[in-house]
Amino acid sequence: MPVYGFTLNGTDVTVDAPEDLPLLWALRDKLGVTGPKYGCGIDVCKACTSLLDGEAVRPCSVKVSTAEGREVTTIEGLADGDTLHPVQEAWLEQDVPQCGYCQPGQIMAAVDLLKRTSSPTDEDIRAIENVCRCGTYFRIRQAIESAAQKMG
Amino acid sequence: MGRRRFLTYLLGVPALAVATHITYDSLAGEPAAAALPSPPSVEEMFDIGEALVVASAPTMPLVTLEIGEDGVARMELPRIEMGQGITTSVAMLIAEELDLPLERVVVTCADARPELLLNQMTAGSSTLRAFYDPVRVLAATARARMLAAAAAQWGLPVSVLTTSGGTVTADDGRSAGFGALSAAAADPGLDVGEVVPKPEADHRLIGTPVPRVDGRDIVTGAKKFTMDLDVPGALPTMVRRAPTWNGEFVSLANRADIEAMPGVVAVTTISSGVAVAAETFEQARAAVCEVDASFTPGPVPHEDNESIMEKLRATSLPFLAPPIGAVTVESTYEWPAAAHAFLETECAVADVRPDGAEIWSGFQAPIVAQQKIAVELGLPQESVTAHVVPCGGGFGRRVFFDTALEAALISQQVGHPIKLMWHRADDMRHGRCRPASVQRFRATIVAGEVATLEQRVTGVSTDFRHGLGEIFSATATSLPEGAQQALVNDAFGQAVFLTFVSSPYHFGVYDKKLLELPLGIPTSSYRSVPNQPARGSEEMFVDEVAERLGVDPVEFRHSTLRSERTRAVLDAVVEAGDWGRRMPEGCAQGIGVHVESRSHTAALIELDCRDPRNPQVTRAVMAVDVGRVINPLGLEAQMQGGLAEAISLTLKAGLHVVDGLPLEGSYSQYHFARQKDFPDDLEIIIMPPAGDPMGGAGEVGMAAPTGAIANAYTRATGIRPHTFPINHPVDFDPVPPGLLPPPAFPEG
Ligand code: FES
Ligand code: FES
Numbered sequence: 001m002p003v004y005g006f007t008l009n010g011t012d013v014t015v016d017a018p019e020d021l022p023l024l025w026a027l028r029d030k031l032g033v034t035g036p037k038y039g040c041g042i043d044v045c046k047a048c049t050s051l052l053d054g055e056a057v058r059p060c061s062v063k064v065s066t067a068e069g070r071e072v073t074t075i076e077g078l079a080d081g082d083t084l085h086p087v088q089e090a091w092l093e094q095d096v097p098q099c100g101y102c103q104p105g106q107i108m109a110a111v112d113l114l115k116r117t118s119s120p121t122d123e124d125i126r127a128i129e130n131v132c133r134c135g136t137y138f139r140i141r142q143a144i145e146s147a148a149q150k151m152g
Numbered sequence: 153m154g155r156r157r158f159l160t161y162l163l164g165v166p167a168l169a170v171a172t173h174i175t176y177d178s179l180a181g182e183p184a185a186a187a188l189p190s191p192p193s194v195e196e197m198f199d200i201g202e203a204l205v206v207a208s209a210p211t212m213p214l215v216t217l218e219i220g221e222d223g224v225a226r227m228e229l230p231r232i233e234m235g236q237g238i239t240t241s242v243a244m245l246i247a248e249e250l251d252l253p254l255e256r257v258v259v260t261c262a263d264a265r266p267e268l269l270l271n272q273m274t275a276g277s278s279t280l281r282a283f284y285d286p287v288r289v290l291a292a293t294a295r296a297r298m299l300a301a302a303a304a305q306w307g308l309p310v311s312v313l314t315t316s317g318g319t320v321t322a323d324d325g326r327s328a329g330f331g332a333l334s335a336a337a338a339d340p341g342l343d344v345g346e347v348v349p350k351p352e353a354d355h356r357l358i359g360t361p362v363p364r365v366d367g368r369d370i371v372t373g374a375k376k377f378t379m380d381l382d383v384p385g386a387l388p389t390m391v392r393r394a395p396t397w398n399g400e401f402v403s404l405a406n407r408a409d410i411e412a413m414p415g416v417v418a419v420t421t422i423s424s425g426v427a428v429a430a431e432t433f434e435q436a437r438a439a440v441c442e443v444d445a446s447f448t449p450g451p452v453p454h455e456d457n458e459s460i461m462e463k464l465r466a467t468s469l470p471f472l473a474p475p476i477g478a479v480t481v482e483s484t485y486e487w488p489a490a491a492h493a494f495l496e497t498e499c500a501v502a503d504v505r506p507d508g509a510e511i512w513s514g515f516q517a518p519i520v521a522q523q524k525i526a527v528e529l530g531l532p533q534e535s536v537t538a539h540v541v542p543c544g545g546g547f548g549r550r551v552f553f554d555t556a557l558e559a560a561l562i563s564q565q566v567g568h569p570i571k572l573m574w575h576r577a578d579d580m581r582h583g584r585c586r587p588a589s590v591q592r593f594r595a596t597i598v599a600g601e602v603a604t605l606e607q608r609v610t611g612v613s614t615d616f617r618h619g620l621g622e623i624f625s626a627t628a629t630s631l632p633e634g635a636q637q638a639l640v641n642d643a644f645g646q647a648v649f650l651t652f653v654s655s656p657y658h659f660g661v662y663d664k665k666l667l668e669l670p671l672g673i674p675t676s677s678y679r680s681v682p683n684q685p686a687r688g689s690e691e692m693f694v695d696e697v698a699e700r701l702g703v704d705p706v707e708f709r710h711s712t713l714r715s716e717r718t719r720a721v722l723d724a725v726v727e728a729g730d731w732g733r734r735m736p737e738g739c740a741q742g743i744g745v746h747v748e749s750r751s752h753t754a755a756l757i758e759l760d761c762r763d764p765r766n767p768q769v770t771r772a773v774m775a776v777d778v779g780r781v782i783n784p785l786g787l788e789a790q791m792q793g794g795l796a797e798a799i800s801l802t803l804k805a806g807l808h809v810v811d812g813l814p815l816e817g818s819y820s821q822y823h824f825a826r827q828k829d830f831p832d833d834l835e836i837i838i839m840p841p842a843g844d845p846m847g848g849a850g851e852v853g854m855a856a857p858t859g860a861i862a863n864a865y866t867r868a869t870g871i872r873p874h875t876f877p878i879n880h881p882v883d884f885d886p887v888p889p890g891l892l893p894p895p896a897f898p899e900g
Binding site: 017018020021022025026028029030032034035036037038039040041042043044045047060061062063074075076078079084088091092093095096097098099100101102103104107122125126127128129130131132133134135136137138139140141 | 234235236237361363364366367368369370371372373374375376377379380382388414415431432433434435437493494495496497542543544545547573575576785789792793794795796797818819820824825826827828830831832834892893894895896897898
């Protein structure tokens, strides 16, 4: 099996895997990184959302070979040690989570949005497709707006 | 699950169970100005939550609280955290009574404890109703023991000691932390007499907004769900399932080919299909798709939505003959099967060895699961450990444990620990669904007032074989006479129906009947069980009756509601939502109220139907009165969740069954609400407590907005919807039955 190397949350890792193994399973089944969640496997629910070279991707639908030599950031790598990312802070402040299962993906999608624009519009927020089955959408919106203000 | 680093001491086990009172609030209802009074319903005499509270009481003394030398209080709660926030609320109760900072209270989900008998099922919005008193007594006792231990050590009377922040302080300035006192406080010789929890007026934490105790773990990705557990050697496993509901495995034609596929470690067969254990889930998925297996057709290989509805319509019980001269209003509302669609698909980890087994899963009813799994494995019950793992949503389906049982059997057969996960496609298609139902209503109007209201619910049977039956039998003796007769005489589904559903109005004589058709479809209760379709539809019917009477829907409700509390939530949303305000053409307001589990809710919805294929809830105002609020933040979250359910089920989320299997296999096909579907203008009003007993919260937020959304739709479009969801096209290419879709890699 080929070996792929990439930077995962700031640390260089290698993984022995078929070329077309989705990155999600390289992370979860081979590297034991379980923050990105499985919810559909086909880039629909967005629960696995993580960053590849700083941009949001859905690792369930990215081949591990695509990550070769690049930087992968999962929810575990978002905080700086004990200092949370402002989006995580906003999430706590608004008490967003219910079951919590979708939230790593929601947070990573919000981080990506706030990288693209420091003042997201209503339309930007409405365009976030991440499913939250518990219905935390209102607080997600509030948290994004609050994080935008803090980061702006 | 790791080993505790600190010695802990068992504290605060009250000798007696805290008396559990059944409250009959507003049994007669208040007199209504302009309506024919209705007698109390079964639900008002004894609701499902009370059944669960009564069933839990006898073994409450077995629930314990420990305090470690680290000064941390720990409780293993015999319930599951599914997102409803119970670990936070229970931690608040403990922190309040113990005078301990919330950060030093840890509440986890207890493993299956068969000695708890009926006291380990998470259902019926009953957790806090069952635990509010016992947990406070438990924690108050622990605090009393801390005081007594310090008093003995210092030779002082308890009266000169106080507690705060996890420390006992004497008036002479001496102080000791709970951790240092925990060993002495656990001394059985210590006598603390009878302990009474703090008066509610002294509460400083209970009733205040408290964020989730597991919030930090969630936002950092540290929270562990079942598939995140590190069970050494557990192999990712998937199952090839039948092309039809409940089809059973018959034969496998290409076992050797499957075994030879990349990453495949083991292949075995169980009644629900062919299990493939592999190095990664993707390899298991790919192998499952190559399986060439045959299955029995299952009980319903030819059914589809229309044929199921036809059967339900055909068997619906007749209405009574209306009084001569009465005007009648009749209406029917039809709801197809719905998927629970929790974001964490069905999953379980199993490690079965010849002499014992460990199973991890999101169990709502772990004791029954443990018993049945032990029987199937041929092991004594006590050698099977069922770990309850907080789950990514339950919504009623995780009262069943089909997946844990599958995982246990697979692990036993392959002789290896495995982690079984259902693909989303299977979770939506083969996961137990909320059964389809037909809701028929007839009201007779005599002299301008509703004299009778009949409701005939015909539904595909809801499977309740998970321990709720035992709870009803065991609590039957505490039922008031009328309720006992009604329940004992009726089938079990009817018992659940009658203890869950009641109408908040004075509509003269009520006659509600449920008839269930056992078709063999895999079903389970769904959040609020019969209420969302049954009461949501009734709220639509109330608008139809009001229209016939030529009365404003709010006025009509106002004059016919039985309880002042329901009137108060209605008034609250009418006022905050500015009922009757002018709306643009194609947009309208709608109203709904609901009473369930002793809680009262109302919803005012504004709906924009200018694109009739995609109506948008643009604004929602909800009010809720749960009697006693533990955590307003958590309660508000539950209302938001109820609204998301109502938007989805009423407007766009339902299953299309074709040839005995739902077509929907993902969220791109089953249209559960997303961010764009949820209003950004939302107000949730929590009514101030007025001394009423505590009601439920987890399930009560669905029915009022369901009615309000449909009523707004009618007022905006002039069309009264009778089939739900209102927009339900097959707007996708279904995945072929049995197959699991491959990853959506970008082209090229
Ligand atoms: S699991 Fe990756 S988008 Fe759903
Ligand atoms: S918090 Fe449960 S799915 Fe979003």
